[in-house]
Amino acid sequence: MYNFIYHRAAGLRQAQHMLGEFDDAKLIAGGQSLLPMMKLRLAAPANLVDLGKIAGLSDIEPDVRSISIGAMATHFEVHNSAVVQEALPALAELAGMIGEPAVRHRGTLGGSIAHNDPTADYPAACLALGATIITTERRIPADAFFTGLFETALMPDEIITAVSFPLAEKAAYQKFRNPASRYAMVGVFVAKHASDVRVAITGAGASGVFRVPAFEEALQGRFSPEALEGLTVSADGLTGDLHASAPYRAHLIGVLARRAVAAANERNDRSDEL
Amino acid sequence: MPTVSLTVNGNPVHADIDPRTLLVQLLRENLRLTGTRVGCDTSQCGSCVVHMDGKAVKSCTVLTLQAEGTAITTIEGLALGETLHPMQQAFRDNHGLQCGFCTSGMIMTAVDMVRRKGHALDDHTIRRELEGNLCRCTGYHNIVKSIAAGARAMESADPLRRAAE
Structure with missing residues (x-):
């Protein structure tokens, strides 16, 4: 790791000021992605601004048609939140599928989406649920937030404070893990809203998370795995590496999308019985 | 050098450290608590797991400065005297x-x-x-x-x- 100057921000305003003031400054939340990158010298910020001691950034608050989750909420907190489990069980499940227990105790929602790793799970949830990313400056729709590999719409001194997730009628996330790293080789989040269906894919896109309009259209007609029969995704623009070729990832997208739709329907059938 | 204050196995610790010092380095090298291991140094293997405020974390992927004010428990802090946990x-x-x-x-x-x-x-x-x-x-x-x-x-x-x- 290259050396850096460490700054502990006491509040959001101070953190923003530090980002503007210091040369080549980067925010650190849980550090579960940034620290490994700094160790490998893939990242070498001159100044590190720690958000860890700022109070009130990890609240989880239900609203009428959405849940607001603070940027510093850990994956553990989201997974175990009674509010999230009740209102958006698919999101609680997704949080419990990130990394493993010790990583979930440190990693945060805001850190994950600001980093926008192409294999991260949260970006798929944000996109499929039509989330709004709330920052110190503005509200950014998820569709405009994820702009490419490790790239987002965030300005240099802009800080994510919370994410607002609209509730879905039905939703589920399915992930096919790399057997060694356990990262998503493909992850598919489907969400059925009152007016539309959204399908978001992580792990597979060479430019990061993306939606599949053909799947969404078919599912809007009929929200069932059968509606996706015969539909395929082109391998163009997908990642191919030693773990999985682009055509294999394309195949997995179809399989996991059908499984996700089935899981979303099954969950609703179960809760109807209760 | 920045200073850090935290509690390790119930004992207060104050240290001047290089900002790059990982929590596991503080434990092993400064405090000589070598029961916590560094296996992979990439947060995969789990041999560095300690508890921070009662939750398991990988101490190779936490900066000591991030642990300011926290209570850390290591394997050395589990036994009660001669009685194993x-x-x-x-x-x-x-x-x-x-x-x-x-x-x-x-x-x-x-x-x-x-x-x-x-x-x-x-x-x-x-x-x-x-x-x-x-x-x-x-x-x-x-x-x-x-x-x-x-x-x-x-x-x-x-x-x-x-x-x-």
Whole structure:
């Protein structure tokens, strides 16, 4: 790791000021992605601004048609939140599928989406649920937030404070893990809203998370795995590496999308019985 | 150099450190608590797991400065005097180790697991929860057995021990 100057921000305003003031400054939340990158010298910020001691950034608050989750909420907190489990069980499940227990105790929602790793799970949830990313400056729709590999719409001194997730009628996330790293080789989040269906894919896109309009259209007609029969995704623009070729990832997208739709329907059938 | 103040196994620690100092380095190199291991240094193997404010974390992927004001428990902080923690005793009784390198991380993860999942742990749960801890000797069978036994033993542990936790 290259050396850096460490700054502990006491509040959001101070953190923003530090980002503007210091040369080549980067925010650190849980550090579960940034620290490994700094160790490998893939990242070498001159100044590190720690958000860890700022109070009130990890609240989880239900609203009428959405849940607001603070940027510093850990994956553990989201997974175990009674509010999230009740209102958006698919999101609680997704949080419990990130990394493993010790990583979930440190990693945060805001850190994950600001980093926008192409294999991260949260970006798929944000996109499929039509989330709004709330920052110190503005509200950014998820569709405009994820702009490419490790790239987002965030300005240099802009800080994510919370994410607002609209509730879905039905939703589920399915992930096919790399057997060694356990990262998503493909992850598919489907969400059925009152007016539309959204399908978001992580792990597979060479430019990061993306939606599949053909799947969404078919599912809007009929929200069932059968509606996706015969539909395929082109391998163009997908990642191919030693773990999985682009055509294999394309195949997995179809399989996991059908499984996700089935899981979303099954969950609703179960809760109807209760 | 920046200073850091935290508690390690109940003892206050104040140190001037290089900002790059990882929590595991502070524990091993400054405090000579070498029960916590560095296996992979990439947050995959889990041999560096310690508890930070009661939650398992990988101390190779936490800056010491991030741990300001927290309470850290390491494997050295589990036993009460000469009496092993029930989870340590269970690993001993069930031969839950071979070379022992991963063991402190396994035990710290196991104690955290019991706190979150309770005392009746089935094999499936234990194996899932061990996703972040690698053992390259045992094939995990006796580790899983140890954790199930340790979890049960923690339930009937003496009140002094339970109060300490």
